[in-house]
Amino acid sequence: MGWTRKILRVNLTEGTCKAEDLNMTWAKDYLGSRGLATKYLVEEMDPKVDPLSPENKLIMATGPLTGTMASTGGRYTVVTKGPLTGAIACSNSGGYFGAEMKFAGWDMIIFEGRSEKPVYLMLENDRAELKDASHLWGTSTWHTEEQIKKDNQDPQIRVSSIGKAGENQVLFSCVVNDLHRAAGRSGVGAVMGSKNLKAVALRGTKGVSGIEDFTEFAKVTKEKKAILAENAVTGQGLPTYGTQVLMNVINEMGALPTRNHKSVQFEDANAISAEAMAKPRESDGKAQLVTNAACFGCTIACGRISKIDKEHFTVVNKPQYWGASGGLEYEAAWALGAANGVNDLDALQYANLICNEQGMDPISFGATIGAVMEMYENGTLDEAAIGVKAPFGSAAALCELVDMTANGVGFGVEIGLGSKRLCEKYGQPELSMSVKGQEFPAYDARGIQGMGLTYATSNRGACHLRSYTVASEVLGIPVKTDPLTTDGKPELVMAFQDATAAFDSSGLCIFTSFAWSLADIQPQIDAACEGEWSLEKLSQVGERIWNMEKMFNLEAGLTKDDDRLPKRLTTEPAEMGPAKGLVSGVPEMLPKYYEIRGWDTEGHPKAETKARLGL
């Protein structure tokens, strides 16, 4: 059956934990994880609530394939209303936490209300208990995980927690599990912090049972793993080079946002690339990259594990940062590096470690630093205001500011607001490179036109993971399209959005889509879950989820104005590279996108669209 059919409802105000049956009618329409958790949120909560109030709910959810033998089946999702955006927040993470939730016998956990004092949830199979977290409050995600394992005398507990950033309600704080995997975007960590919920600790020994047709499931998952192994990208490219190999690709294409999107190429891109990570450093003769790593059940293993030179200025006399740890991945390396003009690879990894340790999204943090540095250079901010000299390219400023933001010190408090609020405060709103208040990831909308529309229409604010058209526009997966044209991009973006919503709701990793299509996950879901799961049904589930998220945002008060890019991208042409002379074509693509979505000219789903999707 895929699902355990059980959810845990935790009322933090009352201090209660209650088991409930999963709504199977909803499960058959929304599958699991992203889709099903959002359905619960939509049904139970007013979209207008203050994201940091007790009225907001936070849901951690697995998909029907989480914890199974399907490749990459280790994903879980954190769904809530996002404080950074005021929109639906849906952040997906790997590691081992999601599978452990399934092994403990739960499809999802719904957190409501607010605890009077810091607590964490200890969930061991059927036994749920809210425990005092006073001794964990004010400590990092790394310490929290270690201490919970010690307190409960069980090193096999899996922990998802917030660091000081989440406690301080940094608006781009995240939820970190397994030390360096994160539900990273939209500020889901701040919601946990607002509830005085420090961590969720899981121990499950039940395994996964009830697969609908186990013989077929074993057969089909084996076949699909072979496709991943034989595919050049998922079988060799991603495990060997990781996502970081894109740094030079995107730079060569003239689509690497540089210095707060002032430029589209970074002259030192190679110095912060996958190639640089694998090359012995001049300082100590060792490469930053130590090895690759995999999440639960993953047969791709794209993760990077690295070490900083012990003599690097960031970690001298800080032995706690000398060990091997997660990163750098492409998005973080870009946001901490090219977005700020910083070319010091070990400085980027240091900033990345602090983001993991204290629970911050490195994309939004790094991109916000880009805005700070631009305001420093144009004279809006000075050293007295920031606390450090902060010109573009300053590794020292980057590392000082990551400490200040993570610890809620000085100007770090303002950085923790994110670039939109920060730039508005200093009278320069146009310098925030964001949509719906969430900062862009690592692709310039002028050089990869589909990504502009992806950012503008993403329900959780600017994001690459809602419709990764880079696969088509750059890598030719599944077919090559021209990154410089807007032709066909509304259709491409919509197809990617709907397919991604289905992938995310299954409990599998979207990176499988470099080798698999929906037609490859469909038989895995069909074998695991009760009922008929055709390709057509799965496609419609994806479309239904997308429209449901959109309707949540509209009811929350977002409008067509929130589907726009910053003026820089639509009025300032790229000055170099293949996109030279081009601006983003989002204004011309958006009406067509609304039309093919079955939405009116204001971006509202039409009655017939809602009826067709059962919304």
Add this chain to the structure above:
Amino acid sequence: MTKPMATLKLFASLSQYLPATAVDNRLDITVESDTTIAAIIERFNLPEKLVHLVLVNGVYIDPSDRAQRVLQPGEVLAIWPPVAGG
């Protein structure tokens, strides 16, 4: 007379096919009026299955065009094995 030059960039595992004189994954190479991309791939003994993503001045070159597309002096040819990210 100085021969016309272009730039070759090889990334990821293809970088091992560059000579030791290459710096930061790039090498200046000579080109004639009829030097195609396929000819350069052959000159550097790049395995066909590792020649996946080919860009000239950042613009994608379809595999079917590699044998006809002449690399002009001053152009930058960049090649990757199968890669992805996100």
